Amino acid sequence: MPAPAELVRDFVNTLDVECGTDELACPAELALWLRERGLAGPLDRATDDDLATALALREGLRAALRRETTPHTVLPVLPLRLVVDPLPRLVPVDTGVRGALAVIAGAVADASWDRLKVCSEITCQWAFIDVSKNRSRSWCSMRVCGNRTKTRAYRARKQGSRRLQASNTDTV
Template sequence: MEASAELVRDFVNTYSVEADADDLGTPAELALWLRERALTGPGDRATDDDLALAVALREGLRVALRRDGRRPELPVLPLRVTVGRRPELAPIGAGVPAGLARIAAAAAGDSWDRLKVCAEDGCQWAFVDVTRNRSRSWCSMRVCGNRTKTRAYRARKQGSRPRPGSNTDTV
């Protein structure tokens, strides 16, 4: 698995839809998260505006990873195109905005088509699809896949039963 895919996955997963828990709840938590991944320097501090930028990037990536036709609203980040062996995106400057730009550049990498979010509406956990045909739909077949399939089964069973109070005997 490519490191850029893991970085984007981990960034999107800083918010758990299911638990409504945010690992980036404060500017200090954002700065620490970026620093622990060597995306910013030891002296870089995050502001409330940086946190808003990070949340906009994270949720824009989540929308894009759903691949349901909705257009994500991604923030403007300090990036430039560099040309070496092939064109690449590179952050401009330093600090928290540049660290977030590194995440955006990682999303534009070769493994984008392997990144997905769980098809279970209550989950939306990002994962890297390592199947050969890229057909995985859920972060976990055991949990989210089972929930989805159980709901579909129950809906089919309910649909096949007569409604209470309906007269099924016709003359």
């Protein structure tokens, strides 16, 4: 099973916002994704309700990673219990696919939350782990998303200065 931060990141990234592709397009794909990460067993099958819960969890986590959530944000109920043996840890109450989704929800508590982020490029929204020393990264990739954002800002400033120049010549 991946480290908690990697698990949360990978789960959020099952939807590629930019391309519109979704690794969890049906219950069977959800069960496969969970099995591939050692979260569900070979006989566990996902239902439509499980898929709806997974998608709600994914989008709730994405909103939380954007740091845009409010106290009223609703995440699906995935019960966990605290077990101390000898260290405290959260374990799912349910088994199967719902239990696997609860493991993902519980991973949030163990993840380096201040290092988990979503790319600030609105067309991207890719989750990433910020490994910068001061935790100041805004984009999943400076070369791609950072460049897009900065180019768009530059063009907007340039266009604004052209409008300003045009309005100044109109008044003369």
